[in-house]
Amino acid sequence: MSEFYIGIMSGTSLDGIDIAYCEIKPHSFELLHAGVYPFDKKLKIDILSAISTSTTLKTVGELDTRLGEMYADAIESFISENKIDKSTIDAIGLHGQTLWHEPNSAYPFSMQLGNPNVVTAQTGIRVVSDFRRKDIALGGQGAPFAPAFHNYIFSRLEGDISVLNIGGMANLTLLGDNLIGYDTGCGNVLMDYWNSQHNSTAYDEDGRWAKSGTMNADLLKIMLQEPYFSMEAPKSTGRELFNSKWVEGQLEKFSQKKGGSFHIKNRDVQATLLELTVHSIANEVKKTSTNLLIVCGGGIKNSYLMERLKAELKDIEVASSDECGVSSEFMEAMAFAWLAHERVHKKHVKLSSVTGASKNSILGALYE
Template sequence: MTVDPTAPLFLGLMSGTSADGIDAALVQFPQAGGCRFVQGLTHGWAPALRARLVALGEGGPLQSLEELGELDARIAIAFADAANRLLDAAGVDRAQVTAIGSHGQTVRHRPLADPAFTVQLGDGNRIAELTGITTVADFRRRDVAAGGQGAPLMPAFHLAMLGAAGEDRAVLNLGGIGNLTLIPRQGTVRGFDTGPANALMDAWCQRHTGQGFDAGGAFAASGAVDAALLASWRADPWFDLPPPKSTGREQFHLAWAEARMGEGEYAAADVQATLLELTAATVADALLAQQPDTRRLLVCGGGVHNPRLMQRLAARLPEVVVEPSTVHGLDPDYVEAMGFAWLASRTLAGLAGNLPGVTGAQGPRILGAIHPA
């Protein structure tokens, strides 16, 4: 897509709970509203670095302060490489880009600790230096400092781009973790995590098939849901916590799943089918409990490409139209990257990026730190 010369360019960078790659999106936000997607790509992690990020995300110990500093730098280099690759592919000069919005890589998220904290690595200084573009980074910690969960941050973007006055809507991101944005016809927008999505399914698939994800949901479709196992997983008290709430790989990982499998013997495909059903069930439970009049569920994130998961969501929500965000003009693979580009535009304009009704923060806050070019 060609660049509209009348609208500023922003670039968003996002790597989520699954750490399966860095999504980079080049976008514009016309004065008339909306989001104009120019181009995107996904930049893979070096395997050794990804393995370390996954281990840290699951609560593994940091080896030293030296490692922390090195990881912060290496992650930033990878994010800058993603941005530069995208700009080269799009044929866009760096001087044309107003700013980069970089989420970084979450390695710890403890919103209920005392004191609460969240850690996203990927030094914004280095990204600005390696790209020559003003970079806004570290979006979550200001919200946590204000008493919020620091997540999810996408509901403000979802409201701006996907809200509709005529019906109660919800937006579902199926990344490593599932999260919902509730957009009612009247009332306050809310958003919260629903529990595991791709992270658990990917990890189980990797262990038993050697593949990084369950392409097309075929592995899950070859098995059968184990009702007792599903009930054991759903009994985790986290699912009963009221919003606002957020979680991550440190809560929902294979050790968590296996601890609730007991001494039973399960076919690998049956476990995969049950993990998929856990995602569908917990999303549906949360949506029906928190916004029962929802008429349309717009789905984005990697899970949108899993037809089995989309089928199970539709089956559990028979009164709801379940459709990808593509139908409404947002590429489901890049919605979060686009969202962080939008958050960068908000920060530079001196506008709040969080929704206190979503995160639980004490009020609206301008998010992120600005690292000038």
């Protein structure tokens, strides 16, 4: 029997809202429609300000409602454009926008905003949201969650296979009976930040600006000394670590090492940030027995990034998930459609081996 779910994802990069409409049967999963909707520019600025500076409870509460309204508007447009009968939609899987992720503090938490009550009130469709906090309550990292879906969707494939998602952050999944997955570190987030500071675009299209520069080996070495990269899994990260302050701090260390007066060109910094993403990923993949690396996420659109990643992993086959029959662009939105399905059916999601939680559990809250 077919069931139909919508998955919504807006990632760390804040560059758009991905929506996936999926048909789920007992032994199959199919993406029927998908679309990307603009992320409100003023809301993006306000979110980044709330993340990087002191804020107020009033601001947090208003961001929660504004995000809910933005998601609901995008969903309504998506349903209308694709002529979907609302009555056929079993639920919406809404990840929400991560403002802060702190699973290792004295009082661990992960905060995703985007009021699901607003979404269900406006659309008239039930919503599953708040996926991460149960896992954290059970001692887990609350991230990454994509590995459970990767394992589900690619279970038909044989061999030593890993799945790499390059979004704002990058996460790696090692498929198999003992599922492993974790954030390798920064994906696009630092490159996007540096590009937006020095160019008039939100991201470096195809990595052209990075390609025009020269990677600085000394700066890369300093960046790779970040303690997160040497931590053992389970581990997860986000903008609370890899942000503008982190970049400026690395440049300050580099300047001090060079006597305080050495200047590095902006395009060379961009080239080095791209290599940081490449090397932090490749270093982890090389620790495994992977013979096929399936790549998805926004980073796959950066042709120079992919070129450099393949060069670093020259003994491993690197393929996009599209080549394996699964959309690379809408992988995460599809994952939250699937997670909504699992919640509606009260299924335990097998993530404890990924996140370090004490046990697998039913994840997400259901808003009727």
